[in-house]
Amino acid sequence: MREKNTPPLVTDEEVSHLLDIPSPRLEDAYRKGIIKKYQKHDLDAIQFRKGLGRMEAGTMVIKGEDMEVIRGFPKIRRTLMLHPALEKHFPREVAVEEKMNGYNVRIAQVNGRIVAFTRGGYICPYTSRKATQILDLDEFFQNYPEMVICGEMVGTLNPYVSHYYPEVGKLGFRIFDLREKLTNKPLPVLDKRELLADYHLEPVRLLGIFPVKEAPENIMEITNELGKNDREGVVMKDPQMELEPLKYTSSQAQAAELEYALSFPFDLAQAFLFSRIIREGFQAHEAGETGEKLRERALRMGESALYPMLQTISKVEQGELAAEDLLIEVDNLEEAEEFIRHLRDLKVMATLVEVKNGKAVIRRIHQSTNDRINNYLDGGLY
Amino acid sequence: MREKNTPPLVTDEEVSHLLDIPSPRLEDAYRKGIIKKYQKHDLDAIQFRKGLGRMEAGTMVIKGEDMEVIRGFPKIRRTLMLHPALEKHFPREVAVEEKMNGYNVRIAQVNGRIVAFTRGGYICPYTSRKATQILDLDEFFQNYPEMVICGEMVGTLNPYVSHYYPEVGKLGFRIFDLREKLTNKPLPVLDKRELLADYHLEPVRLLGIFPVKEAPENIMEITNELGKNDREGVVMKDPQMELEPLKYTSSQAQAAELEYALSFPFDLAQAFLFSRIIREGFQAHEAGETGEKLRERALRMGESALYPMLQTISKVEQGELAAEDLLIEVDNLEEAEEFIRHLRDLKVMATLVEVKNGKAVIRRIHQSTNDRINNYLDGGLY
Numbered sequence: 001m002r003e004k005n006t007p008p009l010v011t012d013e014e015v016s017h018l019l020d021i022p023s024p025r026l027e028d029a030y031r032k033g034i035i036k037k038y039q040k041h042d043l044d045a046i047q048f049r050k051g052l053g054r055m056e057a058g059t060m061v062i063k064g065e066d067m068e069v070i071r072g073f074p075k076i077r078r079t080l081m082l083h084p085a086l087e088k089h090f091p092r093e094v095a096v097e098e099k100m101n102g103y104n105v106r107i108a109q110v111n112g113r114i115v116a117f118t119r120g121g122y123i124c125p126y127t128s129r130k131a132t133q134i135l136d137l138d139e140f141f142q143n144y145p146e147m148v149i150c151g152e153m154v155g156t157l158n159p160y161v162s163h164y165y166p167e168v169g170k171l172g173f174r175i176f177d178l179r180e181k182l183t184n185k186p187l188p189v190l191d192k193r194e195l196l197a198d199y200h201l202e203p204v205r206l207l208g209i210f211p212v213k214e215a216p217e218n219i220m221e222i223t224n225e226l227g228k229n230d231r232e233g234v235v236m237k238d239p240q241m242e243l244e245p246l247k248y249t250s251s252q253a254q255a256a257e258l259e260y261a262l263s264f265p266f267d268l269a270q271a272f273l274f275s276r277i278i279r280e281g282f283q284a285h286e287a288g289e290t291g292e293k294l295r296e297r298a299l300r301m302g303e304s305a306l307y308p309m310l311q312t313i314s315k316v317e318q319g320e321l322a323a324e325d326l327l328i329e330v331d332n333l334e335e336a337e338e339f340i341r342h343l344r345d346l347k348v349m350a351t352l353v354e355v356k357n358g359k360a361v362i363r364r365i366h367q368s369t370n371d372r373i374n375n376y377l378d379g380g381l382y
Numbered sequence: 383m384r385e386k387n388t389p390p391l392v393t394d395e396e397v398s399h400l401l402d403i404p405s406p407r408l409e410d411a412y413r414k415g416i417i418k419k420y421q422k423h424d425l426d427a428i429q430f431r432k433g434l435g436r437m438e439a440g441t442m443v444i445k446g447e448d449m450e451v452i453r454g455f456p457k458i459r460r461t462l463m464l465h466p467a468l469e470k471h472f473p474r475e476v477a478v479e480e481k482m483n484g485y486n487v488r489i490a491q492v493n494g495r496i497v498a499f500t501r502g503g504y505i506c507p508y509t510s511r512k513a514t515q516i517l518d519l520d521e522f523f524q525n526y527p528e529m530v531i532c533g534e535m536v537g538t539l540n541p542y543v544s545h546y547y548p549e550v551g552k553l554g555f556r557i558f559d560l561r562e563k564l565t566n567k568p569l570p571v572l573d574k575r576e577l578l579a580d581y582h583l584e585p586v587r588l589l590g591i592f593p594v595k596e597a598p599e600n601i602m603e604i605t606n607e608l609g610k611n612d613r614e615g616v617v618m619k620d621p622q623m624e625l626e627p628l629k630y631t632s633s634q635a636q637a638a639e640l641e642y643a644l645s646f647p648f649d650l651a652q653a654f655l656f657s658r659i660i661r662e663g664f665q666a667h668e669a670g671e672t673g674e675k676l677r678e679r680a681l682r683m684g685e686s687a688l689y690p691m692l693q694t695i696s697k698v699e700q701g702e703l704a705a706e707d708l709l710i711e712v713d714n715l716e717e718a719e720e721f722i723r724h725l726r727d728l729k730v731m732a733t734l735v736e737v738k739n740g741k742a743v744i745r746r747i748h749q750s751t752n753d754r755i756n757n758y759l760d761g762g763l764y
Contacts, residue, residue: 303680
């Protein structure tokens, strides 16, 4: 029974039909905050904050002349042990692509306009602007208006995950999937690469396609090499893309994430710590590491937990803020301010430090880390 | 308004009056599971599962000729930084006692019988039997029936925390507080030691009484020494016991706890990991550690996380259970079985392996660790 003061319906029969989710369930999801209205950047949309039915979190339903559904990017599960997980999961062959350390972006043409969505389905103004600057997408979307380009925004001038890649430098975009609107169906690995080549669009690196029997050994070796070069890891795919992909990362990537988390221990560490350490255990086990090699890994783990924490404690003791500075390219002050408003929408506390030479310095403040370190330095009890 | 089918009252006016908690609040706490009836080992008691009013968790109210209240042992807070916490907390002097690595036990005479309570207020049959075997308490309780002896059960034949102390060996009891029934008021540090000496009862070691200005430096040194000898740390007290004590532990103790937790990662690690690593950060900061010293600490942290996890993964891979064997002294099979029943009351999964030469081997099974490692080894995804 609906009450008189129920908020106006967010969904109608068309949405319900398109998503194959009954209207009452959509209405209920709306009341629970699972789906929300999203009316920004000239879009009138419904954002899926969590998964519902077959719709992934991050799915956007956009109203317009035609209703468009940009599906959320599916969560990629992790294997802790390459053997026997790969054999269990893939029947014959495994295509190995590099997993790059940046942030996940979906680019689509919506109501005749090219828009970039972050993982959660937000439109990031910086990403949308940069994507269209970096990439020439008009021709592609003219011929494939029903495609969604899924890729990683990487490089150092990157407000979410700043990481240096020699072949990228400041900012670049590498594509890992081409998927269909509404169904989320991906192209097979080689078809995708061919199509991207035709439009001079850059895919992530394909590091090999292996018979599944040989895959674990090859992938372990590849991951070690990637790690030595400060690179994150791999995504393993069924070449036909009929099965869910899996991911696997290097010990160095785990250490780098620990370092970051422990720089802001009271904001980030609790959620990060456990799973990173578990990954190290299984990776060392599968690699059969002993002696000096194992000690090296242990030292890397310990150092990546301890050193960044000490740095932050010292910084706070000297009166500085526990914060990180993000660097983005902007043409003017308004663009910087727009990005800060976007961060606040995401509940990220940030201030503008300066705009200079086409770059904005944005300070992301980790408030709990700041408050709690100050308290302990001040004699507060744990 | 009470319903007809309300459970019978656990409390009466006498209890309410004695504890200074209004009856309705006690009844409400009973319905919420904060207090429970405890009718075992010939006691008719109320057990405080959580704190309520001024009563600590672990408080026991025991009915009999006279009603007895054995207060819970107060939680001791931790300082992450000795300076300036000590100066803030203690006005003049700090008495430093050794914190031993065992389990907290309160021993009291109740209805004419000497009973040992664990931290939560449970009567552990093993502890009760051993306490009266190890200690000659009759004369003490004859003269001080209103006292509660608070101490640590330590040694290797210890089912909860088995740790080797050269001066203890298999099983010993060291006393840190003498407190009054009902009020929980402790004796001053030196009065306590004198009284214990009169009855040949052994206190924990007093490592010094320092002016508060000199305390941090001394305690840091003491803690380092204790750590080198695999000992846990210190409890810092107001000599008059008018203020809450504080605790501080060695890096080695933190590492040992990580080792234990990471031996059973999916049962114990998540709760342990974060706070141990935080302690290491602040301790290294206060010690001003750099270079090789800091690297040593990092390596200790990494090794104590990685190595035990690897051991357990290998063990499970070889078909063994993720479990730990506890050793207790028993005179017969019935004593061993009684202790296992006690563990099951505490929701600990345990089985009897054998009783031989007066010792029982009890296997405590860490089921989640077992199940999840098996799953990952089997190719399960994370």
